[in-house]
């Protein structure tokens with residue numbers, strides 16, 4: 001009896017102890033939940049980091065059907081396509097019903113096993129050094145083993161004040177981002193490397209003739 005009295009006078013009762021443990025647990029849970037909420041709410045990537053948006057002045061966009069321009073930090077190529085103009089870099093195949101005109105941002109990673117391919121000017125196409133896949137200027141497969149067309153990033157065209165003029169549209173035939181015809185007063189393009197659309201897997205171009 002004397003022992004029990006001493007125990008209750010000297011410190012916490014069992015009920016108080018459990019109450020404080022419960023309070024501490026709730027505080028910890030609330031802190032964790034708040035931290036998670038803030039983590040989700042913050043943007044994942046800053047502008048100019050891969051995964052974020054890259055601003056490209058319109059004067060850095062290549063001329064129509066010219067060799068592509070690479071942006072190493074953003075891991076994309078910019079290409080400017082026009083199959084209405086005769087050339088060897090970009091042409092329309094017999095299974096493509098419409099001309100292909102506009103600007104694309106093409107991911108720099110091969111769709112086979114992820115090597116970094118390059119533009120080979122002498123052959124006027126992209127070629128992968130690992131297993132030999134080849135792609136046309138817009139990223140469509142010429143030769144396998146690549147399983148699909150190169151992936152594409154979405155693009156926004158903005159004017160000199162930053163006002164949005166146009167955004168990438170989806171090609172209903174392939175579900176890829178379609179080439180964007182730049183509005184007249186475009187000042188820069190915003191390439192969103194956090195918004196990548198997988199390429200489709202149409203017939204290899206080497207099996208098709210050019211459309212006339």
Ligand code: FES
Pocket residue numbers: 110111112113114115117128129130131132133145146
């Ligand atoms: S990784 Fe490019 S062909 Fe294999």
